[in-house]
Amino acid sequence: MASTIQPLPTEVVYLITAGEVIDCFGSVVRELVENSLDAGATRIVVSLWPQQWRVRVADNGWGMNFDDLQQAATAHTTSKIHSSADLWKIKSLGFRGEALHSLTTLADLEIFSRAVGINEGWRVVYGDNGEVLETEVTAIAPGTVVTVDNLFANYPARRQGLPNATQQMKTVQGIIQQIALCHPHVTYQVWQNDREWFTICPASSVGKLIPQILPQVKQGDLKEIKLEIPNPQSTITLVIGLPDRCHRHRPDWVKVAINGRMIKSPELEQTILSSFHKTLPRDRYPVCFLHLAISPDQINWNRNPAKTEIYLNEINSWQEQITEAINQALRISEANLKESVHTTRVSNLLKVSEKKGSYNFNSKNVDTNTHNYLKAVAQVSNTYIIAEHSGGMWLVEQHIAHERVLYEQICDHWQIVPVETPIILYQLSPTQVAQLERINLDIEPFGEQLWAVRTIPAMLKTREDSAEALLELSWGGDLQTAQVAVACRTAIRNGTPMSLTEMQQLLDDWQRTRNPLTCPHGRPIYLSLEESALSRFFRRHWVVGKSHGI
Secondary structure: OOOOOOOOOHHHHHHHHHHHHOOOHHHHHHHHHHHHHHOOOOEEEEEEEHHHOEEEEEEOOOOOOHHHHHHOOOOOOOOOOOOHHHHHOOOOOOOOOOHHHHHHHHOEEEEEEEOOOOOOEEEEEEOHHHOEEEEEEEOOOOEEEEEEEOOOOOOHHHHHHOOOHHHHHHHHHHHHHHHHHHOOOOEEEEEEOOEEEEEEOOOOOHHHHHHHHOOOOOHHHEEEEEEEEOOOOEEEEEEEEOOOOOOEOOHHHEEEEEOOEEEEOHHHHHHHHHHOOOOOOOOOEOOEEEEEEOOHHHEEOOOOOOOOEOEEOOHHHHHHHHHHHHHHHHOOOHHHHOOOOOHHHHHHHHHHHHHHOOOOOOOOOOOOOOOOOOEEEEEEOOOEEEEEEOOEEEEEEHHHHHHHHHHHHHHHOOOEEEEEEEEEEEOOOHHHHHHHHHOOOOEEEEEOOEEEEEEEEHHHOOOOOHHHHHHHHOOOOOHHHHHHHHHHHHOOOOOOOOOHHHHHHHHHHHHOOOOOOEOOOOOEOEEEEEHHHHHHHOOOOOOHHHHOOO
8 A cells, every 4th residue: 555645845845834924914014024123124114005915115224235135035045044053042033034935935026125335236036936037236225125016816715815905904003013112213114005004103112112002001101111130141121001090901912022023922921910910990901011132042933933932941930020020110119209190180180270279288297307208298188198209299099098008918918817706797698608708717607697707807807897898708709809808998998087197107108019009909099290290380480570571
C-alpha cells in the first residue's frame, strides 16, 4: 500500500505561509508599518483603497539600495536575523522575512525606495514568488513606498470570506492606534480613497498620545510612571486612567505591549484587572496601557505568525512588578498633588459659585509646622473636610475616605470574634442563613423564626447597629462584598462633627491607603480646587491700575 503522506509542493508551502502572515487588509498594514518602524521612520503615511483592494505605505526611513530591493521579496529573506541564535535576541518588529514574499503570492507588489546617502532611487515590480519583473531608476526622497494592489485577486473565496470594507477599515484603524501607543514619537497619517481619514501626531510620551485616541479622556485623567528594573535590566512604562476620573464599560482598554509590539497576555491582563479591584464602580473596567521593555532573551516571539502571543520567562515576577507599579501610580504623593485635575468639575463648581457669589467656609487655625501633604483646615456641613496643600485645596468626603481606610484595614486584618451576648435576628430566610454561614459566622436557631449569631466581624463588635449590619451581610455576595459592607457600616457618618485633630488623623490615614482615589464602591473621594483655578476665578492676574479703571 502506497504511503498517504507526501511532501507538499513548494508553491503550496508558500501559500500556507502567506495565509498565516497575510489574511486581511489589517495584516498588510501591520506588516508594512512595522517594516517602516524597523527602518527608523518618523513619519508613516498609509493610503487605502478598499474597493480596489489596494494598500500603500510610505515612510521616511533609511530606505533600501538596489541590491536590497533585488532580494526584498524573496522567500525568507530578512536583514534582521541571520541564525537560529538570533531568534533569542530579537529587537526588531519584523524578522521572519515572510511578509513581502507572501504579498507577491497574493497580490501585485511594487516598491519605490532610496537609501539614505545615495543619490538615486529605484522602482521595482515583483511577480510570483518574489521574482523581479521590472526595475528602473526613479526620483524619490530617502525612504520607501510600498504599494500592494489587487489583494487576493487570485483567491476570490478569500475575499468573500473577509468582513465588509467598513469592518476591515475599523480593524486597520485599531492596528494603527495600537502601533502608535507602542511608538508614540512617530507621525501616522491615514488616507482612505484619496481623502485624509485620521492623523495621530507624535507625542513625547504615550500618556500624552492617548487623548488623541480616546478623546473623552483628558490629560489630567491619566497618570504615567516609568520604572527601571535592575535585574533583569528592563523598563516598565505604565499609563493608567485614575479610577476616580475615567473607566470603561468593557475591558477593551487593558492593553499590554512588550518591546514595541502589542501582545495578548491573559496573565498580565488579569494582573491589571486585579490591581484595580474595589477601586471602580460595579461592572466598570480600567483604562491601562502597560509597556515592558525586556531583554530579548526573556521572550520567545516565535510562537504565533502574528507575533501577538509569546512565552515570557518568570511571569510571576513580572506580575508582582506590575502590581507594585499600579499601586504606586494610585497612591497620593507630593508630586501629584499639584497636577491640574478635575478641570470640568472645578469649572462647573466655580461657575455655580460665581452665580451665587458667596462661600460658607468656617476657617480654623492649622499647625503650619506639620509635614503632611494635606492639612485639615475646616469642615463643611459636617460632611466635607477642606484640606490645604501647596498647590491649592481639596474637598474630601469624610464618610467614603474613612470607608476606604477601614476597608483596607479589614482586608489586611479580617477577624471573626465571639460576642458575650448573642445577637438575635428575626425572620431570616434559608438563603440569608446560608450566606452568614458562608462568611464564617456562627449562627444557630434560637426559637421560632429566631436565630442567634454568636460570632461577628471584629469591627462590628462595639457598634450599636451591629444587628442591622448583620442583616446587610445576609443579603448575599462573597467575602469581599461582606468586607465592603462592614467598612461602609463602620465608617464615620456624614453629618458627624469632627475636631481639627480628628480630621487631620483621617486625612493622614487616608493618604497612606493603597488606593486613595476612590472608595471600595468606586466613588471619587475628593474634589480638587487648584491654585490656578482659584486665581482665575478671583482674577488675581489683573493689573491693579486697569482693574480700578485707571
